[in-house]
């Protein structure tokens with residue numbers, strides 16, 4: 001069925017010995033869109049992705065990828081997906097171009113490897129063995145290998161970790177092109193700007209569970225509040241201002257004449273502040289709404305403690 005999700009994971013549990021890496025995780029990935037899976041170190045992102053790819057067998061839960069069970073129907077699934085692993089998964093003694101050309105022969109309608117080599121700036125690496133490529137070049141080759149077969153769905157595990165800005169942008173452009181071509185993309189990343197730039201949907205994973213999901217805009221809008229700043233003459237009567245604002249709002253004069261309001265910053269609040277200023281003969285200069293970033297939201301959801 002073409003309109004079933006690309007990935008549907010329900011109640012996934014995966015243990016390594018006594019350690020529970022994934023603990024009842026639910027995940028739905030629509031087709032033809034980019035889903036970024038975010039989470040602190042050890043949250044279970046890679047394990048989840050590896051289960052979806054068919055590399056690991058779940059201990060409980062159901063996993064369907066393109067409608068197939070990755071464990072029992074891996075043979076049918078593999079030609080339809082592309083996988084970029086965190087750590088290579090590529091034979092270290094093979095030459096870069098030779099390997100990509102060989103990978104292309106395994107698919108019915110591959111992308112021309114020369115095109116990918118050019119797109120990902122790997123021209124100079126063709127005759128170099130994988131082990132002699134730089135970390136960034138290895139990453140780019142892994143990405144090329146993941147997409148050469150024109151997959152319907154690609155899994156990219158930290159695709160831009162360790163890449164220079166040029167390669168990062170080339171990777172982002174490629175991901176956007178994949179989406180335009182109707183390919184589903186699941187990527188894990190620690191870069192919040194990457195998720196903000198690329199993702200239609202963000203899923204935040206912590207301690208083996210999906211604890212939040214939505215578009216970057218939805219996640220930044222919901223939950224905790226935003227901030228409004230303006231400047232005016234010093235020592236405004238903040239008690240009077242607070243009386244005009246919805247209960248729960250906070251107002252502070254950060255330095256003489258520089259004000260911050262925290263609360264549910266919506267058009268109504270803006271209108272109330274502007275009207276209060278008008279009534280008190282104050283010109284609210286530099287009036288600006290500061291929205292939370294995805295990083296703010298991520299830290300609110302997952303806390304600031306370092307993970308073991």
Ligand SMILES: Nc1ncnc2c1ncn2[C@@H]1O[C@H](COP(=O)(O)OP(=O)(O)OP(=O)(O)O)[C@@H](O)[C@H]1O
Pocket residue numbers: 016019020021039040041042043044045046047048
């Ligand atoms: N092969 C393994 N054997 C034993 N434990 C493992 C194995 N792989 C992962 N783990 C453990 O499972 C948990 C989840 O690891 P996983 O690699 O899925 O997390 P992650 O979210 O991808 O982390 P990171 O952001 O650091 O890549 C961690 O506690 C990790 O130590």
